[in-house]
Amino acid sequence: MTVAPSNYRFNYKPHYKPNQLICGHGQTAIITGWTVRQSVAKKLNPEDYAVIGNLYSPTRGIGPLIRNLLANTHVRFLVILDATKEDKNAGGCKCLLDFLEQGFTKGKSDTGRDIWVINSDINGYIDIEIDENALETLRQSLDYKLANSIKEVVDSVEEFSKKIYHKPWGEPLTFPIMESSPTVLPGPRYGHRIEGKTIAETWVKILQRIKTTGTIRPTQYGQWQELIDMTAIVTDEPLNFYFPSPNYLPIKREFINDYIGQILDDAPQKEGVKYTYGQRLRSWFERDQIKQAIDKLISDKDSSRVVMSLWDVKDYENNDSPPCLNHIWVRIVDDELSLTATFRSNDMFSAWPANAMGLRELQQHIIEEVNNKYQHNFQLGPLIIISQSAHIYSDCWEHADKVIETEYRRICQQRTYNDPSGSFLISIKDNEIIVEHITPGSGEVVNCYSGKTARKLYQQIADTCPSLEIKHAMYLGTELQKAEICLVKNLDSYQQDKPLII
Numbered sequence: 376m377t378v379a380p381s382n383y384r385f386n387y388k389p390h391y392k393p394n395q396l397i398c399g400h401g402q403t404a405i406i407t408g409w410t411v412r413q414s415v416a417k418k419l420n421p422e423d424y425a426v427i428g429n430l431y432s433p434t435r436g437i438g439p440l441i442r443n444l445l446a447n448t449h450v451r452f453l454v455i456l457d458a459t460k461e462d463k464n465a466g467g468c469k470c471l472l473d474f475l476e477q478g479f480t481k482g483k484s485d486t487g488r489d490i491w492v493i494n495s496d497i498n499g500y501i502d503i504e505i506d507e508n509a510l511e512t513l514r515q516s517l518d519y520k521l522a523n524s525i526k527e528v529v530d531s532v533e534e535f536s537k538k539i540y541h542k543p544w545g546e547p548l549t550f551p552i553m554e555s556s557p558t559v560l561p562g563p564r565y566g567h568r569i570e571g572k573t574i575a576e577t578w579v580k581i582l583q584r585i586k587t588t589g590t591i592r593p594t595q596y597g598q599w600q601e602l603i604d605m606t607a608i609v610t611d612e613p614l615n616f617y618f619p620s621p622n623y624l625p626i627k628r629e630f631i632n633d634y635i636g637q638i639l640d641d642a643p644q645k646e647g648v649k650y651t652y653g654q655r656l657r658s659w660f661e662r663d664q665i666k667q668a669i670d671k672l673i674s675d676k677d678s679s680r681v682v683m684s685l686w687d688v689k690d691y692e693n694n695d696s697p698p699c700l701n702h703i704w705v706r707i708v709d710d711e712l713s714l715t716a717t718f719r720s721n722d723m724f725s726a727w728p729a730n731a732m733g734l735r736e737l738q739q740h741i742i743e744e745v746n747n748k749y750q751h752n753f754q755l756g757p758l759i760i761i762s763q764s765a766h767i768y769s770d771c772w773e774h775a776d777k778v779i780e781t782e783y784r785r786i787c788q789q790r791t792y793n794d795p796s797g798s799f800l801i802s803i804k805d806n807e808i809i810v811e812h813i814t815p816g817s818g819e820v821v822n823c824y825s826g827k828t829a830r831k832l833y834q835q836i837a838d839t840c841p842s843l844e845i846k847h848a849m850y851l852g853t854e855l856q857k858a859e860i861c862l863v864k865n866l867d868s869y870q871q872d873k874p875l876i877i
């Protein structure tokens with residue numbers, strides 16, 4: 376602290392968000408949270424404050440605020456107005472206070488970038504490009520007061536401005552801003568459901584899902600991108616397998632012919648030779664589990680006990696390559712035989728297509744045997760694969776991106792209108808929007824909604840039918856809004872799927 380030179384007057388120079396700040400000439404920065412900054416400014420003399428600005432969000436706002444403070448080292452005081460309900464909800468002011476009082480630690484952003492995380496119950500971030508020592512010096516150099524009202528802000532600013540002139544705490548500092556375009560989008564980590572007609576189509580959708588929303592994390596094999604408990608449902612893979620032309624799958628038909636034996640056929644146990652799935656299924660537990668499954672279905676086609684186990688409890692001991700495929704379950708419902716396989720760990724780029732084809736072959740083998748012995752004609756149902764750690768290794772990311780680029784859009788353009796949740800017929804009657812929910816097959820009406828606004832109706836429909844397909848749900852939203860416009864404007868021209876004529 377030094378004695379004030381008689382004519383000191385600072386100019387605050389905002390580097391970030393300049394048009395959102397009210398600048399003055401003092402040494403006190405005022406953070407108004409969600410309170411309108413102009414309503415604070417008009418009670419103060421610009422000679423007494425350095426800057427007045429809002430802080431809405433702890434995740435996006437504290438970073439630029441701190442960058443500006445580092446570039447204006449004459450600011451030695453902060454007054455933080457944490458007054459409104461919005462402030463408490465957003466937590467920005469509280470988080471800023473925690474930065475000053477408790478500091479920060481290195482961590483990761485949502486998209487996996489390194490970042491300084493404020494030591495707070497509230498998520499608050501500061502760019503990693505800002506030097507740690509500079510942040511520490513800033514924390515030590517600022518005196519601050521919390522205010523609950525504009526009056527308290529005015530009192531605190533007056534008190535600070537009476538204080539003796541403080542020397543700037545250092546040279547102004549600026550740090551580069553990394554323009555990173557995040558590659559990972561937010562999304563649920565657990566339990567994705569992906570459906571496709573063929574293994575090839577399902578695979579492309581899997582790659583897209585993991586590459587866009589999977590978590591990037593280090594593993595003993597290097598980095599991978601991962602989602603947990605991904606359920607892939609292949610509905611119509613043909614008997615002799617669909618190989619696209621040109622073939623974008625990571626395997627050829629010849630490889631599959633050989634690989635199928637590894638799932639269906641027994642193999643002798645030899646020391647030092649890795650297990651095969653066939654061996655685990657046919658002999659490892661001193662019984663032929665595939666045969667057991669077939670016999671069980673023949674004796675009780677409705678059984679829900681048709682299970683094959685591949686994980687051996689001894690796999691924890693002396694096995695540095697325990698099986699990835701752990702559990703198979705077969706079920707007949709409505710004369711349709713489905714097979715569900717669970718992998719504890721699944722390399723979705725390189726291994727999943729072969730795993731899926733091998734399992735489809737097993738499913739076909741079971742249905743043939745059951746049909747032969749049972750003199751019945753059970754149909755081939757879906758193949759369902761639950762991949763618990765569904766991952767793509769980093770050395771395949773580029774290749775995966777290429778497959779997504781060329782194939783994913785094409786697959787998305789194949790429009791189908793067969794949402795198993797059914798369809799909705801929208802009309803206007805007696806000054807209300809009427810929505811009839813009909814079954815996918817015979818079109819029977821199973822429910823009816825009515826209301827005057829799209830919002831009320833979409834909320835009801837979404838709550839009642841939460842498994843609607845996403846494109847179908849979005850389409851419904853647009854149709855309901857069209858119907859509402861017709862209702863409000865007294866037009867009797869609403870026709871589902873037809874352009875709105877105003």
Ligand SMILES: O=c1ccn([C@H]2C[C@H](O)[C@@H](COP(=O)(O)O)O2)c(=O)[nH]1
Binds near residue numbers: 730
């Ligand atoms: O049929 C298989 C066999 C192996 N893997 C992959 C999954 C993992 O990436 C790796 C095995 O590693 P561990 O989980 O056993 O460490 O091989 C498969 O995806 N399918």
